[in-house]
Amino acid sequence: MTRYRWALALFAVAFASISLPLLARPHAETWIAWVSDYACGTKHSESGHADCIRKCIRGGAAIGHPEWKSQPLVLVKESDRSVWIIDNPSTLSGLEGQRARADVEINAARKAVHVKRVAEASERNP
Numbered sequence: 001m002t003r004y005r006w007a008l009a010l011f012a013v014a015f016a017s018i019s020l021p022l023l024a025r026p027h028a029e030t031w032i033a034w035v036s037d038y039a040c041g042t043k044h045s046e047s048g049h050a051d052c053i054r055k056c057i058r059g060g061a062a063i064g065h066p067e068w069k070s071q072p073l074v075l076v077k078e079s080d081r082s083v084w085i086i087d088n089p090s091t092l093s094g095l096e097g098q099r100a101r102a103d104v105e106i107n108a109a110r111k112a113v114h115v116k117r118v119a120e121a122s123e124r125n126p
Helices: 002-023 050-058
Strands: 027-037 073-077 083-086 099-107 112-120
Touching: 027 050, 073 099
Parallel strands: 083 112
Antiparallel strands: 027 073, 027 099, 073 083, 099 112
């Protein structure tokens, strides 16, 4: 009986060590999301905030406020309002403050996405 338990435990450890890294691998999805900055995140999940987002991305040094640090660009996923850092922000240049349809590769461990393709999405119906 003891050998059976040891064999079962060894199998469980081996299975977990093989399968857990596979679960953490990046995977692709298509999202409808708002392009925002990290500091404001979900506050800018509507149109009309593009100038504010661009200022936050640049930081305040250019306007005499060096204490305002530049913020990374993020996607605010519309379905659950979760905030995800974008690891290739140049793909979203010009879409700041807009609703976008993005094909992303998700890295859940880093709470980050790599944008593969993006297009402006139409406004949602009221």
